[in-house]
Amino acid sequence: MPQWVKFGCRLRRSRENRGGYILSEDSFDPRAVRLSKLEALRARGVNPYEPTNFKATVLSGEVHDHFAEWDGKLVRMAGRVMAIRTHGRAMFLDLVDQQGKIQCHLREDVVGEAAFELTEFMDLGDILGVEGTVFKTRRGEITVEVRHYQFLSKSLQDLPDKRHGLTNVDLRYRQRYVDLLVNPEVREVFSIRTRTLTFIRRFLAERDFVEMETPVLLPIAGGTEARPFVTHHNALDMTLYLRIALELHLKRLIVGGFDRVYEIGRVFRNEGISTRHNPEFTMLELYQAYTDYQGMMELVESLLSYLVHQIKGSLQFEYQGQRLDFTPPFDRVDMVERLFEKTGVRWESIVSTQDAHRLARDLGVAVDSRFDRTQVMDKITGQVVEPDLVQPTFLWHHPVDISPLAKRDPKALNLAERFELFVAGHELANAFSELNDPLDQRERFLRQQEQRRQGNEEVPPLDEDFLNALEHGMPPTGGLGVGIDRLVMLLTNSSSIRDVILFPTMRPLTPGSTFES
RNA sequence: GGGCCAUUAGCUCAGUUGGUUAGAGCAUCCGCCUUUUAAGCGGAGUGUCGAAGGUUCGAAUCCUUCAUGGCCCA
Numbered sequence: 100m101p102q103w104v105k106f107g108c109r110l111r112r113s114r115e116n117r118g119g120y121i122l123s124e125d126s127f128d129p130r131a132v133r134l135s136k137l138e139a140l141r142a143r144g145v146n147p148y149e150p151t152n153f154k155a156t157v158l159s160g161e162v163h164d165h166f167a168e169w170d171g172k173l174v175r176m177a178g179r180v181m182a183i184r185t186h187g188r189a190m191f192l193d194l195v196d197q198q199g200k201i202q203c204h205l206r207e208d209v210v211g212e213a214a215f216e217l218t219e220f221m222d223l224g225d226i227l228g229v230e231g232t233v234f235k236t237r238r239g240e241i242t243v244e245v246r247h248y249q250f251l252s253k254s255l256q257d258l259p260d261k262r263h264g265l266t267n268v269d270l271r272y273r274q275r276y277v278d279l280l281v282n283p284e285v286r287e288v289f290s291i292r293t294r295t296l297t298f299i300r301r302f303l304a305e306r307d308f309v310e311m312e313t314p315v316l317l318p319i320a321g322g323t324e325a326r327p328f329v330t331h332h333n334a335l336d337m338t339l340y341l342r343i344a345l346e347l348h349l350k351r352l353i354v355g356g357f358d359r360v361y362e363i364g365r366v367f368r369n370e371g372i373s374t375r376h377n378p379e380f381t382m383l384e385l386y387q388a389y390t391d392y393q394g395m396m397e398l399v400e401s402l403l404s405y406l407v408h409q410i411k412g413s414l415q416f417e418y419q420g421q422r423l424d425f426t427p428p429f430d431r432v433d434m435v436e437r438l439f440e441k442t443g444v445r446w447e448s449i450v451s452t453q454d455a456h457r458l459a460r461d462l463g464v465a466v467d468s469r470f471d472r473t474q475v476m477d478k479i480t481g482q483v484v485e486p487d488l489v490q491p492t493f494l495w496h497h498p499v500d501i502s503p504l505a506k507r508d509p510k511a512l513n514l515a516e517r518f519e520l521f522v523a524g525h526e527l528a529n530a531f532s533e534l535n536d537p538l539d540q541r542e543r544f545l546r547q548q549e550q551r552r553q554g555n556e557e558v559p560p561l562d563e564d565f566l567n568a569l570e571h572g573m574p575p576t577g578g579l580g581v582g583i584d585r586l587v588m589l590l591t592n593s594s595s596i597r598d599v600i601l602f603p604t605m606r607p608l609t610p611g612s613t614f615e616s
Numbered sequence: 617g618g619g620c621c622a623u624u625a626g627c628u629c630a631g632u633u634g635g636u637u638a639g640a641g642c643a644u645c646c647g648c649c650u651u652u653u654a655a656g657c658g659g660a661g662u663g664u665c666g667a668a669g670g671u672u673c674g675a676a677u678c679c680u681u682c683a684u685g686g687c688c689c690a
Contacts (some may be wrong), residue, residue: 129645130626184653185652190652191652257626258626260643262625264628267623269684371690518617
């Protein structure tokens with residue numbers, strides 16, 4: 100049985116003692132006021148932190164959706180007090196649970212004088228359990244006429260402004276719990292995020308993919324080019340790196356005989372922070388044996404149109420002022436041809452680093468002077484070709500020299516069977532026919548090592564064990580990587596990756612802590 | 617890494633050309649109010665103006681450095 104607020108004796112305050120629970124010195128310090136109220140409750144035998152559970156019989160959404168069924172019924176509900184409107188010997192509360200708001204009405208003559216007295220010590224943000232009957236007010240609001248109520252927790256901190264919510268961006272990220280509490284649209288973003296992941300898993304399960312978990316801590320972080328985070332294992336006394344991709348281990352599983360594998364996992368790249376980059380982010384990578392990049396195109400078209408339809412209810416939606424259409428098939432653009440159309444220059448004609456830098460200068464593309472030919476060309480493509488790809492578009496046929504893990508096109512050996520999917524000018528997915536020729540793979544790794552020796556810290560060291568896996572024979576395989584954060588940005592119309600990551604990486608306000616009061 | 621901008625009450629924000637005691641709404645506190653809902657009515661302003669220096673008779677305001685964040689570029 101719940102310990103309802105109930106008292107054996109009356110607690111009528113004497114006139115001269117009114118407000119006596121407040122320390123006059125600190126009467127405007129919100130936390131001190133709330134601590135005083137907590138003490139006042141405890142002094143009256145009510146410890147709001149004592150209850151260990153509360154069995155609600157219904158959630159707010161259900162009562163709103165099926166009022167006719169609940170009208171006049173006794174309900175038990177729990178939630179956070181988000182508004183208090185006192186009305187003399189009665190009061191209205193907005194109680195918010197996981198489904199939304201339910202208004203509660205407390206009347207002194209119903210809850211009892213002693214229990215009503217304790218509402219004096221109730222604040223916005225407190226957690227309450229209530230029991231009462233459902234009715235509709237004169238103004239038509241579905242409301243619980245509370246017979247009993249119970250403090251389930253007390254809030255010692257003020258909530259942000261009820262009209263504007265919390266808009267300070269820094270504080271929103273640092274204190275996401277407050278952001279979630281007062282900004283319902285933020286809860287909706289993360290609800291879409293979790294639903295997206297559920298739908299992805301459902302979609303892949305229906306196609307016989309199995310979800311795998313590969314290591315985060317690695318002696319060699321490979322699978323792409325990026326600077327890794329470095330850490331240290333004490334017992335082994337060895338340097339370990341946080342993974343920068345899932346690729347090489349999932350392909351080991353393909354070698355091992357799991358023909359359809361995927362992982363949705365956090366990867367870590369030690370690079371700058373921007374509206375599109377967080378040092379840790381979530382990737383979906385999947386590998387399917389006996390298919391190729393064409394198979395991956397069909398798969399990602401189906402996956403994305405399925406997700407968009409599930410989340411948006413339509414294949415068209417608005418993102419940052421642009422109308423996007425995810426109806427398959429998506430456009431296909433040959434990367435080298437499009438570069439030629441845009442610049443009049445063929446990729447193959449740029450053979451030296453000097454040529455590449457000259458082209459960049461001619462096109463007005465700013466590049467790091469230390470970049471080599473492929474890095475410059477990659478940058479040029481990023482500036483010249485990619486921003487125009489607003490509707491979902493496969494940019495395909497990448498040069499092999501920027502695709503070290505992809506198969507060559509048998510009809511054009513310097514081009515790879517690869518595509519990147521662009522939406523709203525940004526890369527959303529990357530896929531290729533996976534290179535399974537261990538000798539070609541070794542050669543490409545060795546060529547990369549040359550760059551590494553020249554000081555390119557983004558190139559991973561040669562992974563001998565991965566080559567050993569390939570030498571055991573990997574079936575022809577299609578592989579796909581999808582940036583989950585960017586996908587969720589699209590689905591939630593977010594312009595910053597930090598809006599779709601619950602706790603984005605932030606510099607602590609004081610060394611060693613993440614909070615400063 | 618570079619440029620621009622921001623930082624004022626618990627929250628959201630004003631604050632003029634450097635000028636007396638730094639303001640508003642919400643929240644808070646006090647009083648009234650038993651179907652309100654941005655409840656209402658009456659009263660109270662709670663502050664190290666991000667930090668540290670500097671200029672000045674005088675700084676929230678001007679200068680320098682630093683801190684944190686945002687946007688743009690790299």
